[in-house]
Amino acid sequence: MGNPKQKWTQEEEEALRKGVAKHGTGKWKDIQRDPEFNKFLFSRSNIDLKDKWRNMFGGGSGQGQRDKARAKIKALAEAAPLAIQPFIPNASVIDEATGEIAVDGSAKHVDETKSTPRYDDMIFEAFTNLNEPSGLEIGVMISYIEKCHEVSQNFRRQLRARLKRLVALGKLEENQNRYKLKEDTPLIVKAAAKNPTLQEQDNRPRPVQSAGGAMFGETLDEAAVACAYRIAEAENKSFVAAEAVKEAERVAKMAEDAESIYQFTKEMLERCSGDEITLLA
DNA sequence: GTAGGGTTACCA
DNA sequence: TGGTAACCCTAC
Structure with missing residues (x-):
């Protein structure tokens, strides 16, 4: 090129x-x-x-609508922070004094990190907070980052590129579209050192909240994100339909105007052809 | 012919 | 160096 x-x-x-x-x-x-x-x-x-x-x-479907979807997901995440990230071990929100997970801190953490951090930070944050021993699927990572950060139009493309770059640099390893931090990556060491119980928690099954709990084998987090996506998707369709109605109305108005002009022109032509003297206002 | 992901030139 | 925009490639 x-x-x-x-x-x-x-x-x-x-x-x-x-x-x-x-x-x-x-x-x-x-x-x-x-x-x-x-x-x-x-x-x-x-x-x-x-x-x-x-x-x-942002494409035929309209980036504005995608932004709205993201905004919706974020709004849901912020409205119910406990439902979305309740039990995920998170080095960033662990109370340093007690070593316990500060659940309330998760919402604070989200707010504090909204100021468009760099992709590496977002990626490593996702690894830390979503802590998937078997590797993090890119879709889950995208959902998490979109939920917690303001992202640019082509964030997904950039994120993929960045992940590849990190793999090339040997900081991550990829296996069947899942990404894992390399064992020697300092972040994990740091997170584990902050909270010695973190590694044990990794292997524990994810607890399920009884109130409206996770279903069908999904984690609560995934279920919440999927749910938010469905709602946003439905709203997008509704928005597109509304836009289509507006467009139809606009075209109908244009047709009406055209018809008026046609009638006026026709009338003028008839008058002129009938030797009638017509004065235009 | 179109959509979407990837690549790369350019700019701050 | 990272982000953006233009261009390229490929599947459908």
Whole structure:
């Protein structure tokens, strides 16, 4: 890829926006071919259009909606912090004086770490807090980080890249899409040293809360996250439907206007063709 | 033809 | 050095 990058101009972006408004997302070829926009987009391929739209708004489904989903998940997590991370051994929230897990501290911890820490910190935090001896699946890690931190648009891509990088650096090991901290990674040593019982806790089965407890073999954490996702997903669909209704209403209004103009023009034509002198206001 | 993940140039 | 945006690749 030695090609120099061709930055998008304001005109191109505007043409893309209008093209999407006219044809909808996913109709990149139609937009690109449309004579109205082609004069601005002739140097761009349909793929370019798709990529640019993804960069601008996070893809056809709308990054804004994905943000809303994330916000929803976070809101749920914050609304019920005890339900979401009740018993997970967490070196960050262990009371140094007593050695006990400070459950209330988990919410505080979440708040304190919201200020977009670096990916490495987030990754290691996930390893520490989710403490999975068999390795952490990337989806679980993403859910956890999205729940606890403000993340960028293409956070998932960046996270994957970062994980690969850490594997390459020998800080992590990957096995069947699960990531584990290498034994000699200082973080684990540090966490274990802080709380000597931590390693024992690792091997314990996760306790299940009786009130609305975990179901079907999931941990409570996973169940809560899955639940939050379902709700967010449903709300997304509702939002998309509402947008579609708005769009339909807008098109109907345009049709109505067009009809008025047509009637007016027709009337004028009739008057003019009938030798009638018509004054326009 | 499109979606989504990966790669890389560029910038702060 | 990390983040972003443009470009590339591949599966569907």
